[in-house]
Amino acid sequence: MSRFVECVPNVSEGRRGDVIDRLADAIRAVEGVRLLDRTSDVDHNRSVFTYAGEPEAVLGATHALVDLALREIDMRAHKGEHPRLGAVDVIPFVPLSGVTMDECVALAHRFGHELAKRHDIPVYFYANAAAQPERVRLPDIRQPQYEGLAALLETTHVPDAGPRRLHPTGGAIVVGARPFLIAFNIELDSSDLKLAQRIAREIRESSGGLPAVQAKGFMLTDPPRAQVSMNLLDFTTTSLARVWREVESRANAAGVNLLRGELIGLIPLDAVLAVAADALRLDGFTRDRVIETHFLE
Amino acid sequence: MSRFVECVPNVSEGRRGDVIDRLADAIRAVEGVRLLDRTSDVDHNRSVFTYAGEPEAVLGATHALVDLALREIDMRAHKGEHPRLGAVDVIPFVPLSGVTMDECVALAHRFGHELAKRHDIPVYFYANAAAQPERVRLPDIRQPQYEGLAALLETTHVPDAGPRRLHPTGGAIVVGARPFLIAFNIELDSSDLKLAQRIAREIRESSGGLPAVQAKGFMLTDPPRAQVSMNLLDFTTTSLARVWREVESRANAAGVNLLRGELIGLIPLDAVLAVAADALRLDGFTRDRVIETHFLE
Numbered sequence: 001m002s003r004f005v006e007c008v009p010n011v012s013e014g015r016r017g018d019v020i021d022r023l024a025d026a027i028r029a030v031e032g033v034r035l036l037d038r039t040s041d042v043d044h045n046r047s048v049f050t051y052a053g054e055p056e057a058v059l060g061a062t063h064a065l066v067d068l069a070l071r072e073i074d075m076r077a078h079k080g081e082h083p084r085l086g087a088v089d090v091i092p093f094v095p096l097s098g099v100t101m102d103e104c105v106a107l108a109h110r111f112g113h114e115l116a117k118r119h120d121i122p123v124y125f126y127a128n129a130a131a132q133p134e135r136v137r138l139p140d141i142r143q144p145q146y147e148g149l150a151a152l153l154e155t156t157h158v159p160d161a162g163p164r165r166l167h168p169t170g171g172a173i174v175v176g177a178r179p180f181l182i183a184f185n186i187e188l189d190s191s192d193l194k195l196a197q198r199i200a201r202e203i204r205e206s207s208g209g210l211p212a213v214q215a216k217g218f219m220l221t222d223p224p225r226a227q228v229s230m231n232l233l234d235f236t237t238t239s240l241a242r243v244w245r246e247v248e249s250r251a252n253a254a255g256v257n258l259l260r261g262e263l264i265g266l267i268p269l270d271a272v273l274a275v276a277a278d279a280l281r282l283d284g285f286t287r288d289r290v291i292e293t294h295f296l297e
Numbered sequence: 298m299s300r301f302v303e304c305v306p307n308v309s310e311g312r313r314g315d316v317i318d319r320l321a322d323a324i325r326a327v328e329g330v331r332l333l334d335r336t337s338d339v340d341h342n343r344s345v346f347t348y349a350g351e352p353e354a355v356l357g358a359t360h361a362l363v364d365l366a367l368r369e370i371d372m373r374a375h376k377g378e379h380p381r382l383g384a385v386d387v388i389p390f391v392p393l394s395g396v397t398m399d400e401c402v403a404l405a406h407r408f409g410h411e412l413a414k415r416h417d418i419p420v421y422f423y424a425n426a427a428a429q430p431e432r433v434r435l436p437d438i439r440q441p442q443y444e445g446l447a448a449l450l451e452t453t454h455v456p457d458a459g460p461r462r463l464h465p466t467g468g469a470i471v472v473g474a475r476p477f478l479i480a481f482n483i484e485l486d487s488s489d490l491k492l493a494q495r496i497a498r499e500i501r502e503s504s505g506g507l508p509a510v511q512a513k514g515f516m517l518t519d520p521p522r523a524q525v526s527m528n529l530l531d532f533t534t535t536s537l538a539r540v541w542r543e544v545e546s547r548a549n550a551a552g553v554n555l556l557r558g559e560l561i562g563l564i565p566l567d568a569v570l571a572v573a574a575d576a577l578r579l580d581g582f583t584r585d586r587v588i589e590t591h592f593l594e
Contacts, residue, residue, distance in 0.1 A: 004589065034591045052588055096588060184577075244577055261577035269589040276572040280481075280541055280558035291349055291393060292301065292566040292584075294331045297592045 003098035045080030086171025116162030196226035342377030383468025413459030493523035
């Protein structure tokens with residue numbers, strides 16, 4: 001059974017289709033790596049690539065991506081609405097299975113030091129890989145943006161690796177490790193936006209609810225329906241089944257049923273297994289119990 | 298994404314460890330095939346091999362298994378408690394994913410005709426691959442056993458493929474296709490055996506309950522607890538989530554909670570996805586939404 005890491009680099013190019021295609025090709029060319037998703041935004045002038053594989057293969061693909069991005073993207077000419085520090089703005093490594101968060105942190109540190117040396121570029125570590133508490137949150141690191149970073153490299157923004165000067169065309173790169181994020185929405189059989197907002201407030205961590213849960217109440221139109229929209233920042237801490245139950249009990253107490261759940265994007269097998277184990281109260285329901293996992297590369 | 302078929306041959310050898318090991322090795326030697334389980338019973342003098350892979354690879358492994366079993370096992374000297382017709386008693390093909398039941402039936406027919414020709418052995422088709430209604434049930438075909446079969450080959454047991462005479466040492470082979478069987482038990486938080494028996498009776502197909510469900514009530518000891526023990530003969534007809542709910546509502550009506558579920562052996566990914574989709578009320582939750590499936594061979 002394999003060990004899987006996901007990587008989700010954000011690159012400061014969302015307009016030149018040929019360049020974006022070649023960046024995607026550079027990832028796909030690495031054996032054992034699967035490009036799972038790519039999205040580009042013209043206004044943000046930014047692309048996000050999502051791929052996964054064994055740790056070493058993912059590192060190889062990420063080096064290939066950065067090599068090409070630094071050749072193709074000139075930050076001196078870059079315009080876009082999204083905050084960014086460099087041509088390759090941020091590179092998070094995400095443990096999927098068979099890999100611990102500590103291993104992903106070590107992977108991020110090793111990769112960041114390799115990047116700094118290979119391209120003579122400043123590197124910052126963020127999220128679980130942060131070397132300083134004020135660098136955990138990405139917006140805090142990215143606040144000066146590319147244009148303002150040069151002036152801060154000797155003061156608030158001394159790099160965690162690499163030189164105290166911007167890469168002339170590439171700027172700087174933020175590298176880190178974070179848990180897999182599951183975006184999960186629950187639609188209520190009701191148009192009571194206030195109910196969705198109250199449930200969201202009660203279950204989110206920021207107001208004393210469930211750990212590693214962000215939540216907001218929204219209104220869907222046509223037909224009008226209230227929705228609780230959530231990010232599960234760590235499904236091993238608070239599971240999909242748990243948030244479903246917490247939303248359901250609160251909605252039911254207000255006389256409202258849940259209509260449906262909606263998972264955005266791809267999710268790791270372990271998150272699915274946890275839902276099944278919860279629903280059927282199975283002990284020790286691990287991935288090797290699923291036939292197809294015996295055919296993983 | 299791959300197409301997966303499972304095969305579960307029952308071989309009339311459960312005592313000679315070296316022979317059983319070599320039968321297992323013959324399966325494993327075929328590229329793309331995974332041996333998922335093997336169990337041998339000395340009293341039954343019988344072994345069951347469970348393996349899976351792409352249809353063509355599984356056919357290759359099954360030919361290799363039969364070739365070796367017919368060389369090694371002499372039915373004229375075989376003794377064992379379990380009914381059987383031959384050295385390789387029964388070979389069911391089971392669709393796992395990306396393969397329809399009709400394709401598995403065609404696979405069984407093709408394989409049976411190949412066997413008949415390759416070994417000059419009588420072959421019967423059973424279950425979904427049965428060519429005659431009285432050959433759907435395995436016990437009906439197997440009733441005369443190896444010892445009584447020779448006398449019936451011109452009358453009730455004219456083979457579906459191959460000669461009307463027994464293979465001198467190998468007897469005959471039954472080949473078929475059937476849905477994946479999930480063995481699933483639910484433990485009640487109660488020692489009320491009569492309740493478990495009543496629930497089993499209400500939910501099983503044979504007494505007008507859920508289609509493709511077999512169920513019995515049992516008593517577990519130490520601590521004493523009532524259990525509803527089930528076979529789901531086709532989880533796409535009646536799902537794990539459905540039987541859980543049906544058992545739960547009946548137990549709850551009697552003031553009893555469910556303690557836990559227990560899945561026996563391995564199960565297909567699609568059965569797990571269906572449980573998760575049911576629990577979170579997800580529409581169109583298909584396997585490509587699970588990251589790891591993009592790494593299937």
